[in-house]
Amino acid sequence: MNEQETKRMTDAELKAFFERLFPSGFSGTDVLAEIAPEGWEKSPLLACFHPSAEQVFKERVRMHRNMEKLVAIRREREPDNPKLAARTEPTLEEVRSDWKEMPVNMAEEVTDLVGLCLWDVFSDNHEVIAADGRIVDIGSFRGAAAFLDEYLAGAKEGLWSFDYVRFYMGTIWISDRADLGPVYRMIYRRLKEMGADWQYHFPELGIVDLSSSKKAQDKPEDYSPSEAFAREQDEAQGSAELEQFRAELAQGNEQARREALDRPSPATVRAYQIIYGRDPKGWPPA
Numbered sequence: 001m002n003e004q005e006t007k008r009m010t011d012a013e014l015k016a017f018f019e020r021l022f023p024s025g026f027s028g029t030d031v032l033a034e035i036a037p038e039g040w041e042k043s044p045l046l047a048c049f050h051p052s053a054e055q056v057f058k059e060r061v062r063m064h065r066n067m068e069k070l071v072a073i074r075r076e077r078e079p080d081n082p083k084l085a086a087r088t089e090p091t092l093e094e095v096r097s098d099w100k101e102m103p104v105n106m107a108e109e110v111t112d113l114v115g116l117c118l119w120d121v122f123s124d125n126h127e128v129i130a131a132d133g134r135i136v137d138i139g140s141f142r143g144a145a146a147f148l149d150e151y152l153a154g155a156k157e158g159l160w161s162f163d164y165v166r167f168y169m170g171t172i173w174i175s176d177r178a179d180l181g182p183v184y185r186m187i188y189r190r191l192k193e194m195g196a197d198w199q200y201h202f203p204e205l206g207i208v209d210l211s212s213s214k215k216a217q218d219k220p221e222d223y224s225p226s227e228a229f230a231r232e233q234d235e236a237q238g239s240a241e242l243e244q245f246r247a248e249l250a251q252g253n254e255q256a257r258r259e260a261l262d263r264p265s266p267a268t269v270r271a272y273q274i275i276y277g278r279d280p281k282g283w284p285p286a
Contacts, residue, residue, distance in 0.1 A: 026152065040104070142168060148167045188274075
């Protein structure tokens with residue numbers, strides 16, 4: 001076992017860690033008392049799963065505009081492509097015609113909310129450090145979501161869940177519906193009581209090279225000098241474009257770091273500051 005592996009918990013230790021963190025489960029009475037002391041149906045957090053028509057309208061408009069920005073880039077290259085024609089924004093009347101109240105399921109909703117907030121803390125490139133200095137590594141983006149789903153389902157060790165979508169990307173779709181601070185503070189309070197800490201990592205965009213140069217070489221009998229030369233030219237051009245794209249991403253990441261300092265700190269960071277009384281390691285982003 002190498003040094004990197006010894007700094008991380010085993011699957012059994014991860015399960016034991018979460019059992020200590022939530023002895024009564026994600027929606028136990030102890031959790032509810034911390035995040036919704038007046039009851040779930042009276043909590044502002046209820047809006048995470050029961051948004052108003054107006055809130056849904058704002059979310060749809062925002063998503064529509066974000067998609068239009070992406071399509072606009074292709075539209076400049078393909079101005080005559082009918083599939084890229086601009087689409088009209090959704091209206092409040094359209095949203096209201098589809099909107100309806102859904103029954104409240106307290107246990108399921110609290111469980112999902114806590115799981116989503118746990119993804120924000122334990123995944124998204126951040127790190128939870130146990131009292132003994134080891135990383136409480138529940139996996140990457142999809143891996144962390146699958147771990148949380150498997151933990152709740154009580155899956156046997158080694159059984160992989162394909163239902164990672166339940167917690168994938170955490171609270172990204174509901175973070176504007178309510179102040180999630182009470183849930184993050186509850187999580188950090190429990191981590192602190194266990195002697196654990198949390199390290200923030202600023203989110204950055206990256207790119208993986210999956211170019212054709214990684215493929216196997218042609219068989220000798222299939223080799224063509226002209227085709228090989230053309231392929232080499234294409235690969236050279238592709239490599240140059242890839243490096244340019246990486247440089248642009250690096251520049252964008254640097255700009256995002258500067259802009260982050262001019263905005264309110266993330267909810268996870270604010271909650272950490274309240275519970276631990278200091279900034280987490282990694283914040284503010286250098």
